[in-house]
Amino acid sequence: MKLTGIGASDGVAVGPAFVPATAGPEPERDRITEDEVEAELQRFKEAVEAVAGNLSETGDGLRAAGSGEEAGIFDFHVEMAEDPELASAVEERIRNLESPEAAVLAVGEEYAAEYAVMDEEYLAARADDVRDVTGQIAAQLIGRGASAFEALKTPSVVLSQSLAPSDTARIQKGMALGFVTAEGSRTSHVSIMARSMGIPAVVGVGPGLEDILAAKTVAVDGGEGYAIADPDADTVAELERMSGALAEERAALDEYRHVEASTSEGRRIEVAANIGSASEAEDALQWGAEGVGLFRTEFLFMERDELPSEDEQYEAYSAVARAFGEKPVIVRTLDVGGDKDLPGVDQASEENPFLGWRGIRMSLDTPELFEPQLRALLRAAANGNLKVMFPMVADVGELEAAKETLQECRRELESEGVEIGDLETGVMIETPAAAVCAGQLAEESAFFSIGTNDLVQYTLAADRGNERLRRLQNADHPAVLALIRQTCEAANAAGIQVGVCGEAAGEPEMIPKLVELGVTELSMAAPQIPGAKKAVSEL
Ligand code: PEP
Ligand code: MG
Numbered sequence: 001m002k003l004t005g006i007g008a009s010d011g012v013a014v015g016p017a018f019v020p021a022t023a024g025p026e027p028e029r030d031r032i033t034e035d036e037v038e039a040e041l042q043r044f045k046e047a048v049e050a051v052a053g054n055l056s057e058t059g060d061g062l063r064a065a066g067s068g069e070e071a072g073i074f075d076f077h078v079e080m081a082e083d084p085e086l087a088s089a090v091e092e093r094i095r096n097l098e099s100p101e102a103a104v105l106a107v108g109e110e111y112a113a114e115y116a117v118m119d120e121e122y123l124a125a126r127a128d129d130v131r132d133v134t135g136q137i138a139a140q141l142i143g144r145g146a147s148a149f150e151a152l153k154t155p156s157v158v159l160s161q162s163l164a165p166s167d168t169a170r171i172q173k174g175m176a177l178g179f180v181t182a183e184g185s186r187t188s189h190v191s192i193m194a195r196s197m198g199i200p201a202v203v204g205v206g207p208g209l210e211d212i213l214a215a216k217t218v219a220v221d222g223g224e225g226y227a228i229a230d231p232d233a234d235t236v237a238e239l240e241r242m243s244g245a246l247a248e249e250r251a252a253l254d255e256y257r258h259v260e261a262s263t264s265e266g267r268r269i270e271v272a273a274n275i276g277s278a279s280e281a282e283d284a285l286q287w288g289a290e291g292v293g294l295f296r297t298e299f300l301f302m303e304r305d306e307l308p309s310e311d312e313q314y315e316a317y318s319a320v321a322r323a324f325g326e327k328p329v330i331v332r333t334l335d336v337g338g339d340k341d342l343p344g345v346d347q348a349s350e351e352n353p354f355l356g357w358r359g360i361r362m363s364l365d366t367p368e369l370f371e372p373q374l375r376a377l378l379r380a381a382a383n384g385n386l387k388v389m390f391p392m393v394a395d396v397g398e399l400e401a402a403k404e405t406l407q408e409c410r411r412e413l414e415s416e417g418v419e420i421g422d423l424e425t426g427v428m429i430e431t432p433a434a435a436v437c438a439g440q441l442a443e444e445s446a447f448f449s450i451g452t453n454d455l456v457q458y459t460l461a462a463d464r465g466n467e468r469l470r471r472l473q474n475a476d477h478p479a480v481l482a483l484i485r486q487t488c489e490a491a492n493a494a495g496i497q498v499g500v501c502g503e504a505a506g507e508p509e510m511i512p513k514l515v516e517l518g519v520t521e522l523s524m525a526a527p528q529i530p531g532a533k534k535a536v537s538e539l
Pocket of ligand 1: 294452503
């Protein structure tokens with residue numbers, strides 16, 4: 001059975017299918033000891049409070065947004081979580097030395113079984129609700145963030161409805177051979193992650209994914225954009241041949257890895273890497289990165305259950321700065337919201353998260369997140385050529401406010417006698433508003449970097465993750481090109497650098513257009529660097 005979708009990350013792979021469990025969490029231990037009973041009863045109580053708190057907040061958010069009916073479901077779930085009968089059944093099991101997570105799942109199953117046999121359809125459906133709620137309490141007890149992806153212990157092809165960055169962040173290195181998702185486009189985060197990890201991916205295969213979930217083996221061609229369930233021997237042989245050919249193609253580009261790319265007219269174009277963690281720095285240098293055009297710091301925040309401290313951030317930024325030496329490293333401040341949730345930060349659910357509280361908006365409202373990041377960057381700047389960039393800027397006021405916070409952090413560190421370095425400030429041009437106001441923004445910025453992924457989505461009003469809008473998910477559109485031109489003209493007039501760090505920067509067919517429009521730097525997934533240098537050299 002063959003499924004077609006969007007080829008999101010080149011390469012072919014064949015391997016066992018892995019379908020992340022959507023069922024509840026697995027208890028890590030079944031039993032506890034006598035001495036643990038009191039503490040475990042307390043932990044259970046706290047887990048119920050935490051889950052009920054989250055549920056009622058979600059309900060309130062929905063009500064405020066006018067979705068009263070959905071909010072009612074959450075109210076009902078809160079009642080279930082706080083049900084005294086459920087609590088006493090679980091507590092009794094804990095007193096009988098069952099672990100609280102095993103106990104709450106077992107009681108949940110008992111309740112669900114009672115509901116499931118009821119005649120009325122409405123009541124029978126409550127079985128799922130009770131499983132959902134007790135599953136959440138168990139997950140809370142096991143530790144936030146426990147996810148099915150940690151269970152991936154054999155290299156496999158991952159099949160999933162969608163993959164959030166926090167999901168991919170949890171997959172252990174080497175365990176994902178390929179990704180196949182029902183949702184997504186070339187610029188959704190699963191695609192970006194797949195490209196930088198060098199993992200073949202087919203996204204946006206649609207509901208057909210259901211039909212291959214039971215497959216034992218899955219083959220993926222992330223270049224052509226298809227997946228085959230239980231491929232026959234001939235298909236596997238053909239894919240192996242293709243894999244060999246691809247490796248040869250890549251080897252042929254090797255000579256471009258470390259060239260400094262210029263056009264035939266002598267226009268020098270810097271080719272840099274997009275990275276998501278300090279551990280990618282060395283790899284990026286190997287591919288020939290002349291700097292980091294975009295360090296997405298949100299992955300630093302998402303791979304874990306608590307926020308990273310200022311010192312941890314300092315270490316991560318310093319590691320990249322040191323690895324790159326004099327080469328520039330552009331670090332983007334936290335850009336969560338939209339499709340990037342952050343465990344540990346209270347992001348109320350929003351009707352339109354892509355038009356919501358994200359990027360610089362969230363940072364400016366959350367100094368406890370923003371300031372430690374800026375302090376860490378100022379300190380790390382002493383170890384290399386760091387620059388800071390603000391995401392989702394829509395007007396000069398936001399840039400001024402962000403720079404003012406940076407200035408305060410600088411003063412604070414100076415008065416503490418802490419060593420800091422120079423830190424140039426730049427803006428991501430990824431809202432149409434920023435492109436239109438590029439002239440004003442340029443007066444207060446040391447550089448621009450155009451985020452075509454979001455710029456396309458906001459200009460063309462086309463959700464970057466919606467597989468049905470493929471036609472519009474394209475930077476090669478007159479409206480987008482006009483905004484890029486306007487941005488480049490403003491930057492060139494002000495004498496500042498203008499890069500592109502959206503996915504278009506690594507697409508060989510877009511590179512000539514971007515260079516022609518006046519872009520001076522291209523930043524992309526590291527494995528795309530040699531091909532991009534070749535494309536520039538041929539202009
Ligand atoms: C962009 O929007 O083009 C971009 C590079 O940022 P992200 O993909 O992280 O939203
Ligand atoms: Mg963006």
